[in-house]
């Protein structure tokens with residue numbers, strides 16, 4: 356029987372560069388700050404008048420909850436978009452924050468991983484769903500689940516680049532090597548231009564020598580890919596989601612908010628440098 360390679364035409368066509376930059380926020384480890392980074396980086400970018408969309412691709416829906424979206428506002432979600440049942444544009448909800456929209460996740464997304472397995476072009480569902488739907492936006496941040504399954508693969512295939520939040524803890528580098536291999540595979544097979552946008556060190560604890568050692572190790576390995584901005588461990592960051600708010604709106608002055616503002620500034624500078 357002839358093998359029918361449905362993915363080939365997509366694999367060879369680069370993602371258009373005229374629309375927004377699409378950035379997947381990924382790390383297969385849970386609790387490293389992916390969602391926190393998605394929400395707060397998005398809010399900081401939105402404050403600079405950039406038009407931002409967060410796509411919540413985690414069945415846990417933490418990004419949606421953290422932005423205060425009610426269950427009713429989450430009825431139409433990433434699941435329908437991935438399944439091709441709803442145009443992405445119609446799934447975009449206002450976050451209540453100027454310039455920031457979100458495609459929320461509901462629990463039905465948990466089933467998508469299994470349902471997609473049998474679908475043709477299963478790695479391309481998100482990329483196809485976003486085609487022609489992102490006009491007018493500057494950045495799209497995809498909040499990935501803590502696994503390297505089909506959902507994260509869909510994000511990596513749909514994105515121009517990956518941002519990796521990395522918690523400053525022992526074994527941080529070992530954990531990331533699996534992700535780097537996955538990124539290399541995606542680059543080879545599906546998305547030739549996929550770039551590592553940057554590594555963001557999170558939950559940095561100044562009182563802990565280990566944080567310094569891990570940060571030095573990560574910088575030694577990834578060099579300039581590592582952001583200069585480091586996100587400190589900060590209790591205000593962990594309090595904010597229960598108020599349905601980004602920490603930037605919960606306590607603008609706290610160290611966590613200030614770090615995310617810096618990160619957004621550094622990101623815009625980097626993006627300009629790379630786009631030139």
Ligand SMILES: Nc1ncnc2c1ncn2[C@@H]1O[C@H](COP(=O)(O)OP(=O)(O)O)[C@@H](O)[C@H]1O
Nearest residue numbers: 385386387388389390391558587588589592593
């Ligand atoms: N810099 C930080 N300081 C303190 N708590 C943080 C920080 N970043 C994230 N957290 C908290 O740690 C938990 C995991 O973060 P989260 O962003 O949800 O990780 P992930 O999306 O990678 O699973 C959350 O409760 C969050 O509020």
Ligand SMILES: [Mg+2]
Nearest residue numbers: 389390413417
């Ligand atoms: Mg998360």
